[in-house]
Amino acid sequence: MKTSAYSLTASDWAETFGSQGFAIASLRFWLDGLYKDRSFWDRHISPHSIEWFTETFDFSLPKISRVLESEDGTVKFQLQFADGLEVETVLIPFFKRYTVCLSTQVGCAMNCSFCYTGTQGLKRQLTAGEIVGQYLVAFEWLLQQKPRSLRPSIVFMGQGEPLHNFIEVKKAVEVLSDTKCIGVGHRQMTLSTVGYLPAIGQLSNFPKINFALSLHSPFDHERNQLIPINQKYPLDEVLNELDKLMLLKRQFITYEYLLIKNFNMTKDHALALAEKLAHRKAIINLIPFNPFPDSKWERPDDDEIEKFKELLVSEKLRVMVRRTKGDDILAACGQLKINKMARNYVS
Ligand code: SF4
Numbered sequence: 001m002k003t004s005a006y007s008l009t010a011s012d013w014a015e016t017f018g019s020q021g022f023a024i025a026s027l028r029f030w031l032d033g034l035y036k037d038r039s040f041w042d043r044h045i046s047p048h049s050i051e052w053f054t055e056t057f058d059f060s061l062p063k064i065s066r067v068l069e070s071e072d073g074t075v076k077f078q079l080q081f082a083d084g085l086e087v088e089t090v091l092i093p094f095f096k097r098y099t100v101c102l103s104t105q106v107g108c109a110m111n112c113s114f115c116y117t118g119t120q121g122l123k124r125q126l127t128a129g130e131i132v133g134q135y136l137v138a139f140e141w142l143l144q145q146k147p148r149s150l151r152p153s154i155v156f157m158g159q160g161e162p163l164h165n166f167i168e169v170k171k172a173v174e175v176l177s178d179t180k181c182i183g184v185g186h187r188q189m190t191l192s193t194v195g196y197l198p199a200i201g202q203l204s205n206f207p208k209i210n211f212a213l214s215l216h217s218p219f220d221h222e223r224n225q226l227i228p229i230n231q232k233y234p235l236d237e238v239l240n241e242l243d244k245l246m247l248l249k250r251q252f253i254t255y256e257y258l259l260i261k262n263f264n265m266t267k268d269h270a271l272a273l274a275e276k277l278a279h280r281k282a283i284i285n286l287i288p289f290n291p292f293p294d295s296k297w298e299r300p301d302d303d304e305i306e307k308f309k310e311l312l313v314s315e316k317l318r319v320m321v322r323r324t325k326g327d328d329i330l331a332a333c334g335q336l337k338i339n340k341m342a343r344n345y346v347s
Contacts, residue, residue, distance in 0.1 A: 004058050006034075006128070006129040010031060031181060064080075087126070098142060107120040108120075110196075112194060131168065132175050135154065153184065157212075161193060174207060195213060209251070214227065216258045217263075218272035252283065259288045259289060260297045270315055273317065
């Protein structure tokens with residue numbers, strides 16, 4: 001299988017140019033042609049080099065098989081790879097910019113009980129080129145609709161546990177953030193994990209993007225019900241491992257807390273959360289549960305959400321409530337799964 005052209009950083013390309021004896025001065029035109037406009041190649045790269053590259057690398061991008069647009073402006077893409085497998089990628093409007101939510105695996109092995117993706121199991125890992133490809137396709141689609149759009153931010157919160165595909169996700173982040181390739185700033189990227197401990201220990205070797213931990217309950221017996229790998233990697237071990245990370249000044253970890261009716265929103269939960277997080281540089285992101293077909297959990301009412309938020313604030317925790325986006329097209333957190341029930345196809 002050919003290597004995807006979208007899995008190489010500028011320095012990888014420089015090595016390739018060197019090993020093939022191609023003029024290194026033309027590297028920037030090569031990268032501009034790859035990521036901006038192919039006409040750079042016609043003007044600056046020799047036909048012989050182009051022929052060698054096209055024979056050696058795979059330049060294909062995932063194909064859009066469906067696009068669904070939510071009333072709130074969220075757009076969900078169903079993207080298909082060369083082997084026919086598909087993932088969902090979501091474009092989320094946020095003030096004047098967009099954020100792209102990227103998938104890192106086809107399906108997921110973690111089987112979290114609040115997540116639609118988890119019900120399908122892991123089909124395969126995505127390659128770095130396939131992860132970068134989702135971004136390029138979503139951004140290109142956005143530019144066609146709104147030509148003056150700024151480069152979207154990125155969250156790795158789509159299908160899959162990103163740290164369970166550590167090497168490819170790391171490579172994708174390197175390409176996405178490389179200013180000679182795509183150039184999304186490290187601060188514009190957030191990777192979310194449910195607490196896959198073996199890879200958290202390796203995060204010191206990861207680009208300095210932001211991280212988010214899906215916490216969801218301070219109590220292991222409840223977290224076990226939500227996130228089965230908590231039985232193997234309990235919350236305190238995960239928090240202690242995250243504490244070892246040397247964060248840069250403006251790099252942060254958010255703690256995501258799914259709000260589930262009649263389950264994890266009592267005063268005891270607030271007190272236990274405060275005990276765990278008070279001494280950490282913590283921002284808690286409250287996310288009202290997004291229902292999906294056959295899920296056993298329920299979303300709380302707005303006044304219950306407000307009450308729990310106040311409990312946390314009274315414990316001096318920094319709290320935000322994430323507004324749900326795209327739930328009418330099953331594009332909200334935890335709702336991604338290729339399914340036949342999605343409605344309002346626009347292409
Ligand atoms: S929440 Fe994330 S880790 Fe858990 S099953 Fe869903 S995609 Fe996988």
